[in-house]
Amino acid sequence: MITELMNGFDVVGGSGRTMKNLAVFGAGRIGGVHARNAAELPDVNVRYIVDPVESDARATLARALDAQIVSTEAVFADGSIDGVVIASSTDTHADLLLTAAKAGLAIFCEKPVSLDFHTTEKVAKVVEASGVPCLLAFQRRYDPDFRFVRERIASGEAGDLEHVVMHTRDPAPPPRSYIERSGGMFRDQAIHDFDMARYILGEEIATVYAVGDCMIDPEIGAAGDIDTAMVTLISVSGRFVQMVNCRRGPFGYDQRLEALCSREVLYVENRPQRGVTIGDGTGFRASPPMNYFIERFSTAYRAEMAGFIDHLNGGPPPLAGIRDGLEAQRIAEAALLSVKSGQPVNIGADWRP
Structure with missing residues (x-):
């Protein structure tokens, strides 16, 4: 072969x-x-x-x-x-x-x-x-940058992983009709971050503490959802993940990750539309980030589909399966409950909302 x-x-x-x-x-x-x-x-x-x-x-x-x-x-x-x-x-x-x-x-x-x-x-x-x-x-599991971070941590080269920080901001709020069918911020947008937390950590989440409110678009609040949130996750071994999620990014799509390890700090930054910085007497101007997740993760989407077909032809299993969908949603449901109660939520394999 x-x-x-x-x-x-x-x-x-x-x-x-x-x-x-x-x-x-x-x-x-x-x-x-x-x-x-x-x-x-x-x-x-x-x-x-x-x-x-x-x-x-x-x-x-x-x-x-x-x-x-x-x-x-x-x-x-x-x-x-x-x-x-x-x-x-x-x-x-x-x-x-x-x-x-x-x-x-x-x-x-x-x-x-x-x-x-x-x-x-x-x-x-x-x-x-x-x-x-x-x-x-x-699809983030198939992005070369995120996968590099995961593999460098898993190999031990970066040292012990201690703290992960993620930022996810959409360019602009979606319409109310989308909010009403999508399941809201935690089940729809932040679920990628919940999955990435499990993927980078290589273990499950034990505690979820979330705060959120509707601070940008009243229509989202009228639909029963929030548009701004901060979430702290604690893994079963005691490591921390902090998440910032928002339905608006003033400079465009914002998707970043920082992994603090004992020997290295690993960063995944926004990808610019152009890899050129313009300098003149007024200072320096850089290109804005890629427009949205479709453009930002275009390579990951192709690799994801190739991996699926590869598996059907006898290749390795997918990087994310049905169980990963279940566990990411378990965290999302705990985050929803935490926002409503104002309290941290302890979860495990048997926890259900």
């Missing part, structure tokens, strides 16, 4: 690989990213697009990939389909996960699994019991 280096990751190729037929649920922004990334791989055929909403985006995506627009029932009735990519609205994830697991199809699913934690727990058990390959789309 041949090993190629793709975006810093080993991707297995050669005669051992077979063509995989996929169906993509959701033709919106992230669905389009995943569908196009899958179609770019030489051993993938995106056969079907499933999205009940007629739109230019759906039609354009189907034409670009030479895919058919079909119903959910048509996908699961076709025995030639090898896997599904679930990038539809969150309220459809659980049913699609259960149906795909029952059908024995490989699953690539966006987070969160469900807005209801008990449903997430049930789905995780069913998917795990089915034995089907399942990737939960925490």
Whole structure:
């Protein structure tokens, strides 16, 4: 077999690989990213697009990939389909996960699994019991910078990890309609940080203390959510994680990480749109950061899909699975409870909201 280096990751190729037929649920922004990334791989055929909403985006995506627009029932009735990519609205994830697991199809699913934690727990058990390959789309795990930090800490080169700080700020608040369907700040936006905390630490979280309020957009508050939060996590071994999350970044998308270790401090900074700094008599001007998460994590999204298909061809398991989705949401639910109660919440594998 041949090993190629793709975006810093080993991707297995050669005669051992077979063509995989996929169906993509959701033709919106992230669905389009995943569908196009899958179609770019030489051993993938995106056969079907499933999205009940007629739109230019759906039609354009189907034409670009030479895919058919079909119903959910048509996908699961076709025995030639090898896997599904679930990038539809969150309220459809659980049913699609259960149906795909029952059908024995490989699953690539966006987070969160469900807005209801008990449903997430049930789905995780069913998917795990089915034995089907399942990737939960925490794309930061596939970002070369974040993965480098994780591996440097895990190898011991950086020394003992003591403290992690993360900043996540969106460029501007999303519309109220999105807030009402997404599950809110902790289940939707900060869930990536909760997952990254577990990934970088290499262990579970024991205590969650969160404060939050609606300080930017009254419409978000009217929808029952917050737009600004600070969270402190304590791991089972006593290490600290501090998170700053906000729905507005005055200079654009802000996504940074700092890991304090006994021998090194590791930084993941914002990526600028241009790697050029302009200097003149008034000072220095640098490029703003990449516009949003789609641009910032474009390499990670491609590597994530390549890793999924690699696993279907006998490669290593995904960097994030259904259990990671469950545990990240457990932290999110504890953060919600902490904001409401004003108290830290102690959690473990048996904790439920």
